[in-house]
Amino acid sequence: MKQHVLFACVSLLLFLQGFSSIQAKNVEYIMNLTDSSSDVTIKTIMNAQTLDLWLEYSNTNPTILAKGEKQLIEKKLRELCTSFVLFIRLMNSNPSYISKAQLELIGLDQVKSIDDIPQYMALFPNSQIIDRFIESKEQSFTRSDMLLILEHVPNSKRVSSFKKVLIDNSRTLNECIEVARVCSDCKEELAGKCVGQLQNNADQRRFLNYFGTTKYGPQITTKYNEMITQKAENLGGKINTEYPDYGPVISPDGTTMYFTRKNDPESFGGEDIYVSKLDKFGEWSKAVNIASPLNNSDHNGVYSVSQDGKELFLHNNYDEGGHNPSITKWEQQYWADPVTQQIPNLKPKSNYHNGSLSIDGKFLVMSVKRNDSYGGRFLFWKSGGNDIYVILKDSAGNWLEPKNLGPTINTEDEEGSVFIAADGQTIYFSSAGHGGYGRQDMFMSRRLDSTWENWTTPVNLGSTINSSGDDDFYVIPAKGDYIYFSSDRDGFGEEDIFRIGLPMELRPKPVAVIKGSVKNKKDNTPIAAKVVYEDIETGQQLGSVETNPLTGEYQIILVGGKRYAIIPTPLTNIASGTLLSINQLNIAASSSSNGGGAQSHRSDGSGGTGGSGSGTGTSKNGNSTSSGGTAQGATIGTSITTNSQSTSSGNGTNSTSSSNSTTKSNTTYMTKNTVIAESQYIDLVDLKEYIEIEQSLVVVPIETGQSISLNNLFFQVGSFVLKKESFLELNRIVKIMEENPELKIEIGGHTDDTGSDETNRVLSEKRAYEVYMYLIKLSVSKERLMYVGYGESKPKVPNTSEANRAINRRVELKIK
Template sequence: MKSIFLGAIFFCSLFSQAQTPLIRDDFSKNKFGWEQSQTKTFSNGTYLINAGDDGDQSTINFFIDRQKDFVISADLTQQEGQPDAAFGLVWASGKDNLNLFVVTADGDYAVYSGDPVKLKSWSPSKSIKAIGQVNQLKVESRSGTTIFSINGNKVDEQKSFPFYGPAMGFIAFSKMKLQVDNFLFAQDQKIELSGSTIIVKKENIGSAINTPEDELGPIISSDGKTLYFARQNVAENMGGKYDDEDVWVSERQNGNWTKARNIGKEVNTTKADNLLAVSADNNMLMFEEENQLMVRNRTATGWSDFEKLGLTFKNELDHFVASLTADGKAILFSAKLKTNLFYDSRTEDGDLYVVLKQGEKWSAPINLGNTINTAGEETSPFLSADGKTLFFSSNGRPGYGDQDIFVSQRENESWTDWSKPVNLGPGVNSVYFDAYYTVPAAGDYAYFVSYDKGFGKADIFRLKLQDVAKPKPVSVVKGKVFDQKTNLPVSASIHFENLETGKEVGEARSDPKTGAYQIVLPFGLNYGVRATAKGFYSVNENLELKDAAGYSEFTKDLMLVPIEIGETVKLNNVFFAAGLPTLRQESFPELDRLVTILKDNPSIFIQLEGHTDNIGKAGVLQKLSEDRVETVKQYLVSHGIDSKRITGQGFGATKPVSTGTSEADRKLNRRVEFKILKK
C-alpha cells in the first residue's frame, strides 16, 4: 500500500574513510551502526526489516557534501507483503522531511522530496522485479543532476535536490519483510586530521557512572575531582523511570570514581533537568528551561531557587546545549536561530553562538562564523580554560559517522576568527554519536559521550591526552575568603583582573558556608585577585603568572577587612618604580577601588602609611616612604577625594612585616597601607 509511515526516524551512524567508497556494507556484521531490535535484525549476511502495519524505516547518519557528486545504492528484496506496498532508499533526510526513491513490486516507482505524507505521484517502470526478487536501486548525483536507476536502467533524473539532514537508509511504507544487502555510499571526501597523534585510546569510565540507560552531558570540575552528568529514565530519578533527565554526580577519590548519586531534590525535579554548565568555582549551576537560561547558586544549606540570567532564545531545535567559560564571562551555545548562517526552516541546522557578560547584562548572540558553522548541526561547544581551545561536535563536515568531535583554536580576541577545525580522529570518534567533550584545567584527561561499545545506550568515556593535544597551560587558584578581624568565612564575589590593563577578566563566588573559592587563570599575565562583600574592604592579592610554564595549583586565601575604625588595609597591588615615588600603571585599578570606597562612604577618614625595605640609608628610605604616601594621596585627591579626609605618614624601614633577608621578604616589607580613622 502506498500510504506512508510517519513514525520516528531512527538516527544511528556509520564509518567512513577519506576515500571512495565511504561505505560498502555487505551486512556480515553491524559495522556501521544500523538499528538492531526485534523488527530489525542481521541474518545470513543481510539486513532484515520486519515492518508492521504502519511501516518502518532504518537510517544511519553520515555527512554528504552537497557540492560534490555521490552515489547511493542498495539491493532490496520484498520477501513478504502486498505487491503495492512501497519500499526503497532514503538519503540526505531530516526528522520531518525526506528524500525518497521508492518502488512497489507491482511496477510503480516514485521520486519525492519533502513531507512524505504529501507523496501522491507514481510512475510505472518495467525494470521493477516482483516479490521475492532483488531490486537494485541507485541514486547518483552528477554535476547538479540526480539520476535514478532501477536494476541498472535509468528511470528518472531531476535537477537539484534539497539536503534536509544526514540520514540515509531504507524505508518500508507498510507491512512487509524487506531484505537489504550491498549498501553503497561513495563520494570524494577528506577528513581533516591533525598531523600529530592526539590520543592513546579512549576508555569507558566504568559501571560506577555508566548504566544500560543514557548518561549524557558530562561536566568535569576545573580541578578534575567532580563529574556532573545527566542520567535519563531510571527509577532513581525524581520522577522515576519516566523522568527524562536528572543531574547526577560522582567524586574522584583515591584514583577512582565513587558510585554516582542523584544530586537531590534541591536541584532535580520530576521533569527533565537540563544542566548545561557548572562554574569553575563549583558554586553555580546553569540550566535551560523553556529556552531561558537559569542558575542555581550554592547557599549555606544547599542550592538556591532558579534565578533568571535574562537570556531567552527562540531556538527552533528540540534540544539546547551550552557551556560557561572558566572566567564566567561568556556562554557558548548551540541553537537554531533565524541568524544561523545557513538557516533553512526544513532542516535541523544548529550553529554555535556566544553571549558575553557586560556588567550585569549579557550581549546579543554572536555567531561564531563560517569557519566553525556549517549547513549541518554544530553542537556541544566547550572552550578550554585557556580561553583559546574550542571543542565541539558537528555532522556538517567529513567524519567517521554521526556527530564527530572537532577542535579549533581561537586566533585572537575576536569570537569569529578561528583556525580550521580538525577531527580528533578514530581514537575518539566512531560510527556513532560522539559529543559533549569536556576537559579539566589540568588538560590531562578528556571526557565525552559515545554510543560506541558501552553498557547499553550512551556512556561517558575518557582518554588521556598527549601533550600535543592539551590546551594551553593554566593555573587553578584555590583558597577561602575570611573576615580579617574574626577569621570567619565570608560569602563573597571573587574578581580577577589584568594588572596591566585594569580590565576585569573573570569572576567567581565563594561558598557561603565555608568561604571556599576556586578560579582558573591562563598563563602569560599578572593578575590582581580580590573578594568583595558588603560592609568590607577588599585586600587585593597579586598573582604573577606572566612567566609561568606548565599547569599548576596553589592556594591563596583572601581577606576582607570590615570597614571599622582602627582597621588597617594593605594595598597589595600598588607598585612604584624602583627607588622612586612614581606610581606604575598596574597600581591604578587598586587605587581606583579605594576612590570608589571613599566616595561611597563619604564619612570615612583615612591615614596612608608608607613602608620600605631595609636596603639603603635610613634617611633616604624615610624620605622615599613619605614621598610615596604623598603620591598616593595626590592620586586620590585628583580623583575627587577631599584632601582633608586623608592624612599620611612614612615609616621608612622601621616597621617590617618580614625579616628582609631575601628578596621575597623585602617585597613584603615594601608596601602602602591605610588605616580607617573615622567612619
C-alpha cells in the same frame, strides 16, 4: 529585687528607731548587708546538682557568680561536667565568670580517648596542655591515632616523633598518601618511597595530586601526559550502567561530575541528572540521582557549572514550554528551583540543543538549529542540522540574540555539541561536516578576536580520541589534562562516558584556580562578600563570585597572560551600612614579574630599586600558598597583619621613621561603611601550566590602629614614580575617604634590607609621599593624611629570601 527590698526594710527599721538621717557608717552597714545577699545567691548556684540547674542559675546571675571563688567554681564544674557532651554545653553558654585557662583544664578532664581530641582542639585550637594526654597514651597509639594527632594537634611536641614513625612505616602508595594529607612537610620523603610503585595512569594521577610539587613531579608529569593520551578510559561501573549514560559536565576544579542517564526505571522521567564526586584517592564515587527539583518528567541535563561550583546551567525549561535553558543556585543544603533564562529569538527548529556557559557567565555557546543555520540553508534537498552560536550578555545582564559563529566552524551538516574551555577562547565541538573517523568527530578551534566570527581552522582530535561511531558531549576541567566525552564504543551500555588525556598542543590556554576565604582581619571571622576580579592593565571588571555565607569560602578561575586585582566587597546592611556577619546572616535566615617593565612596590629589587617578584606563586606569610604542581609564571600579592599600635611623629603631615609618639586608642569611627577591603595582586603574565593558588582575603574594620597593605600599587623600576596601573587601587581609597569624612590615615612606606638604611628610608618616604600627593590631588584634605618612610625598620618577615624581601617592600595605610 531582693537587695531593693532589703534596703527598704533596713531604712524603715532605722527610721522606727528614731534616726533622723542616715550617717555614712550606717550606709556602709546597709551595703554590707546587700553584699551578703550575693553570697546567698552564689551558695544557691554552688548547690546545683546538675549542669542544667547550674546553667539556669548562672545565666540569670552572671555578674554575681563572677564574684565567687574561682577555684571553688572550677571544682564544681568538674563535678557537673561528667562527659564531653556536657562540657560542650557549658562552653556554648559562654561562661565568662571563669578563665579560659581553667576551662582548658576542665575540658582536658573530659578527653577520655583519642577520638575526643578533635572536639577539644576545636574549642581550644592553641592548647598546649593537650600534650599531657598525648604523652600519657602514646605508647598505645596506632597509625590512625598518630595521623589524627598530626591533623588536629600540629603544634604538639610529639609531632616530629610521630612523623618519623609514620614515614618509616609507609610502604605503599595509599599509606604515603594518608600521611601526605596531614603532613605537607613530609611529602618529599614520602614521594621518594612510593615513586617506584606507580603501575598505571591511575597511580600516576594520584601521585601527582599529592606529590606533584616534589622533585619527582616533573618526571612523573611527563610520563603521565604520555600515558593518558594513548587510550580512552571507560569510567567504569560507578558511572556507567546498562542504560545510556552521556552528557558529562565536570566542575572547573575537577572534583564533581554531572551527567544524564536515560530510561533508568528508578528515574523521575526519561532523562535524569546524576552526580559523582572525586574521592580522596582521585577516583569517581558511585553516581547518585540528583533528585527534585532538578529532575522531573522532562528531559534533564546540565550544560555547565559556574567557576565556584554554586550554579548549574541546565538544559530543561522548568517554568514553561519552550526551549530556553535554566539556572539553579546552591542554597547551602540543596539546589534551588531553576529559573528560566530568556534568550530572545532563540526559536530552535528542533527539540535537540545543548550548550556551554563561559567561566565568567558572560556568554553561552550553543548548538541549535535555527532558520539562519548553515545546515541546509542553501540546499533545499538537505534537511541540515544544528549550528553553533554564541549568545552574549549586555551590561545589564540580559541575554542578547544568538549569533552564528560562521562558516569556519559551521557546515552544511550537523555540529551537534559544543564546549567552551576555561580560557574563554578554545571550543571543542562535534561535527559531521568537517570529515573524520566516524559519523561525528570531535574538533578544536580557537577564537582569534572578539567578533566571534574569526576562528582557527578546526583540528580533528585524532583517531585515538575519535572512533568509528558517535563521539560527542565533551568537557574539559580547568586543569586541561583530560577530555571527558560520551561514546557508543564498547562499554557497559548503549552509550558510556569515557575520558582520555589531551595532547599538549590540543589543550586550552592554562588557567589558575584561586581559592580561599574572606575574613574579618580583626577577629578572623568569615565574611559574606562578593569577590571581584579586575584586569590591572585596563581596569575592566572581568567577573565576580559570592562567598559561601557560612564559611566565607570562594573560588575563581583566572586565565593566564594577565595581571589581576582581587577585591573582596562585603555584603552590607543597606539601611545602616554595617557589615553582615555570619551570625547576622543566620539570624536573618531563621527569622614580581610584572610585564612590560611594570613594577609592584613588593618587587623593587635592590633596596627598592629594581628586581622582580617571586615566580613560584607561593607566599610565606601564611596567607597564600599554591598547589597542583609548580607555579610557573604566577606571582601573588600578600596581606599585611593587623596592627593595633601606630607610631608617628605627629609633626604636621610629614613624619619619618624616627618618630617616637605612640597612639594606642581603639576608637571606632561612626561611618557609612565600617570596613575597608584589602585587595590582592595575582600576576599570571607568564603562566605556563595550570595552577591552584590558596589566597586569603580580608576586610579591615575602620578603627584606630588597624592597617591594610596597598597590594596593587606599582612604581617605575628603581623609582618612586607611580605607574598608571596604581590608580585603580588609589581611587578606591579616595572613595573610602569620601564616604568616611572623619577618617584619617597614615601612609607608610617600607623596603627590604638591601642597600643602606638611609637610602631605604628616603626611597620609602618618597613612595609614601607620592601616594600622599595623589590623594590630595583628588581632593582629600591634607589634614587627614600623613606620610612616613620606615625604610627597612619594620619588616613583616625575615629578609632571608627574595620572596620574603618582596613581602617586606610595601606601602601600608594605617587608620589614625
